[in-house]
Amino acid sequence: MNGASRPASEGTIARVVHRARRSDLLFAGLGVVVLVIALAILFALIGDLFIRGAERLSWDFFMNFPSRRPERAGILSAWVGTVYVMIATAAVAIPIGVAAGVYLEEYAGKNWLSDVIEINITNLAGVPSIIYGLLALGLFVYGFGMGETIKVAGLVLGLLILPIIIVSTREGLRSVPQQQREAAVALGADKWQVTWGYVLPAARPTILTGIIVGLSRAIGETAPIITIGALTFIAFLPDPPITGHFPFISFAWLDSPFTVLPIQMFNWVSRPQAAFHVNAAAAGIVLLGLTLAMNGLAIWIRARLRRR
Amino acid sequence: MAESQTASPAVLVSGAITASPGFLLRRRIIGEVMRALLFLAGSVSVLTTIGILYVLISESAVFFAHVPLKEFLTDTMWTPLFADPHFGILPLVTATLLVSGVALMVAIPLGTVLALYLSEFAPPRLREMAKPVLELLAGVPTVVYGYFALLFVTPLLQKIIPGLSGFNMLSAGLVMGVMIIPYVVSLSEDAMRAVPDSLREGAFALGFSRLRTALRVVLPAALSGITAAYILSMSRAVGETMVVAIAAGQNPNFTFDLREGAATMTAYIVQVSLGDVPHGSLAYQTIFAVGMALFVITLVFNMLGFALRRRFREVY
Numbered sequence: 001m002n003g004a005s006r007p008a009s010e011g012t013i014a015r016v017v018h019r020a021r022r023s024d025l026l027f028a029g030l031g032v033v034v035l036v037i038a039l040a041i042l043f044a045l046i047g048d049l050f051i052r053g054a055e056r057l058s059w060d061f062f063m064n065f066p067s068r069r070p071e072r073a074g075i076l077s078a079w080v081g082t083v084y085v086m087i088a089t090a091a092v093a094i095p096i097g098v099a100a101g102v103y104l105e106e107y108a109g110k111n112w113l114s115d116v117i118e119i120n121i122t123n124l125a126g127v128p129s130i131i132y133g134l135l136a137l138g139l140f141v142y143g144f145g146m147g148e149t150i151k152v153a154g155l156v157l158g159l160l161i162l163p164i165i166i167v168s169t170r171e172g173l174r175s176v177p178q179q180q181r182e183a184a185v186a187l188g189a190d191k192w193q194v195t196w197g198y199v200l201p202a203a204r205p206t207i208l209t210g211i212i213v214g215l216s217r218a219i220g221e222t223a224p225i226i227t228i229g230a231l232t233f234i235a236f237l238p239d240p241p242i243t244g245h246f247p248f249i250s251f252a253w254l255d256s257p258f259t260v261l262p263i264q265m266f267n268w269v270s271r272p273q274a275a276f277h278v279n280a281a282a283a284g285i286v287l288l289g290l291t292l293a294m295n296g297l298a299i300w301i302r303a304r305l306r307r308r
Numbered sequence: 309m310a311e312s313q314t315a316s317p318a319v320l321v322s323g324a325i326t327a328s329p330g331f332l333l334r335r336r337i338i339g340e341v342m343r344a345l346l347f348l349a350g351s352v353s354v355l356t357t358i359g360i361l362y363v364l365i366s367e368s369a370v371f372f373a374h375v376p377l378k379e380f381l382t383d384t385m386w387t388p389l390f391a392d393p394h395f396g397i398l399p400l401v402t403a404t405l406l407v408s409g410v411a412l413m414v415a416i417p418l419g420t421v422l423a424l425y426l427s428e429f430a431p432p433r434l435r436e437m438a439k440p441v442l443e444l445l446a447g448v449p450t451v452v453y454g455y456f457a458l459l460f461v462t463p464l465l466q467k468i469i470p471g472l473s474g475f476n477m478l479s480a481g482l483v484m485g486v487m488i489i490p491y492v493v494s495l496s497e498d499a500m501r502a503v504p505d506s507l508r509e510g511a512f513a514l515g516f517s518r519l520r521t522a523l524r525v526v527l528p529a530a531l532s533g534i535t536a537a538y539i540l541s542m543s544r545a546v547g548e549t550m551v552v553a554i555a556a557g558q559n560p561n562f563t564f565d566l567r568e569g570a571a572t573m574t575a576y577i578v579q580v581s582l583g584d585v586p587h588g589s590l591a592y593q594t595i596f597a598v599g600m601a602l603f604v605i606t607l608v609f610n611m612l613g614f615a616l617r618r619r620f621r622e623v624y
Contacts, residue, residue, distance in 0.1 A: 020517030024429070027519045031425020034418050035438055041486050042445055045452070048460045099349030107346055120353045126540065126610035127603070128547025130574050131360060133581070134599040138363030142587055159356050166353070188327075192339040213447075220449025223549035223574065227581045227595075262451040262550075269455050269554055277459055284452050295447040299440045 049288060053281025061282060066234070066264065070275035075283055077234040078264035081150070082219060084238055084253055085260055088154020089161070089218050094211055097162050101169025106195050125163035132160045133227025141228055148229040150238060151254040156224050161214035168210020172203030205305050209298045216294035220287065222262035234259045261287045364603055367596035374590055380597065386560040386576070388594045395594070397601060399562040403477060403570035407552055408545035410481025410566065411488060416538055419492025426493065427500040428522040446490035454554030457483035462555065475557030475569030484551045488541045495540060499533020499620055500526050536616035543609035547602065549574035573602045
């Protein structure tokens with residue numbers, strides 16, 4: 001208020017500012033430290049897998065069936081099973097997920113039914129995956145008598161990742177400008193033509209990101225697959241989907257028993273012999289490589305999208 | 309529309325391109341069929357929920373016809389596969405809560421500090437780099453985390469903590485905590501970013517430092533969203549399966565000692581699923597009863613979390 005107190009308060013202000021700066025810096029340092037800890041754990045995890053398991057990664061490891069002898073055991077049935085299960089999962093999750101996303105974003109009116117569906121999807125996203133396993137065991141395996149097959153695994157993993165695909169489809173559709181729809185309508189397209197011909201292609205990258213993230217989650221899922229009774233020791237492969245004789249395509253593999261990489265890894269980790277732990281590490285490298293590559297791809301697509 | 313065009317073709321401007329009635333009819337049929345298919349796809353999620361409820365309720369109803377609810381909730385022994393079976397879920401529940409508790413003690417402080425840092429302090433470029441890293445951390449399969457807990461963290465901890473058994477709740481909880489850090493960060497950072505900048509500017513105008521603004525203005529303003537993040541993470545921890553099944557062991561154990569192993573609810577379901585339990589037996593139905601309890605717990609957490617998130621969204 002008067003000039004006399006100014007010099008003193010300037011000194012105080014300087015002190016306060018100095019203290020505030022220091023505490024800001026300290027907290028920022030703490031933030032960086034936490035980030036570094038997270039990074040370090042990620043590296044420790046990857047490093048430990050590589051140090052232990054890299055020696056087992058050979059052609060034989062990929063081409064051998066599991067065995068009682070750790071040095072001869074491989075992941076052939078596991079990775080082939082993973083591929084089959086992923087095909088079945090994608091066949092369930094992609095059409096249903098994208099269609100459900102389109103319905104909710106483009107078609108659904110503002111009524112109680114859409115609200116119910118919406119709340120449901122949010123809730124399902126929080127249901128533990130092992131509960132899905134119980135659903136599959138009670139309903140698909142025994143209720144519908146579908147057995148412990150690739151078909152059931154595809155169904156349960158497909159349902160499990162449905163919320164991820166629905167949410168990303170809706171995000172993608174929402175980002176398509178309204179004018180684009182109006183322009184299409186002005187040219188005489190009806191609702192479905194607008195959706196199929198204009199809106200969906202425009203939203204494709206975002207939808208694709210969601211599909212990749214969903215599938216990479218499905219690759220690593222173990223609990224629901226254990227619950228439906230996937231076997232841990234399988235020394236044969238499902239029937240090939242392509243046959244030498246008419247009609248050349250066979251769906252017999254859908255009814256085959258199977259194992260997948262996470263199950264194989266779980267099985268090896270759970271054994272007391274250290275030699276099997278080496279195999280587990282090697283299987284972990286393959287599994288981690290797959291999921292990180294897919295996640296990386298999704299992150300890359302998203303980054304490219306944002307730049308445009 | 310198709311009718312009016314066939315009825316009065318003369319009204320049309322000469323030279324205009326008109327759609328044939330057949331085309332319009334086909335288009336309308338396709339449109340209607342597609343609308344129906346899309347609706348069907350949308351209702352799959354509802355059918356899934358109905359399916360889950362049906363399976364859990366119908367199978368656990370059979371279980372509770374044999375085992376009184378009181379014994380289920382109060383007995384401190386869980387030995388359904390033994391000759392003298394006991395069906396008290398308490399050991400499974402305490403193990404689940406203990407491991408989740410450890411996980412949250414790791415995830416909540418680290419996650420909150422990281423979220424505050426990323427939302428209030430970090431330069432935009434660092435933030436853009438940190439997010440993918442956290443996403444990768446979230447993308448690691450849970451079975452790999454289980455391996456990490458059992459074969460890396462436990463041996464490490466055994467050098468520090470005497471009496472730590474090979475299967476223990478501590479390392480399972482610690483690793484699960486790391487696993488759910490990304491969820492805490494992304495959910496609570498969302499809430500912090502939703503706080504309008506005018507509040508921060510007001511605080512800065514009053515001479516608040518960044519840290520003071522973050523702790524006194526942003527944190528309270530985003531509190532319901534952050535609480536929702538904690539609750540949803542809790543739900544995730546309770547439902548997590550592979551880390552606990554691998555690292556905490558599968559032996560139902562009514563203990564509060566974190567150095568010991570114990571079976572959580574999810575680990576028990578895994579253990580029974582791995583064995584050859586005959587379909588329809590009481591042991592088979594136990595996993596649905598445990599699943600039912602798990603479902604109810606996570607449902608309550610999820611609803612609470614979503615309600616809180618909705619509230620923080622409505623404030624601004």
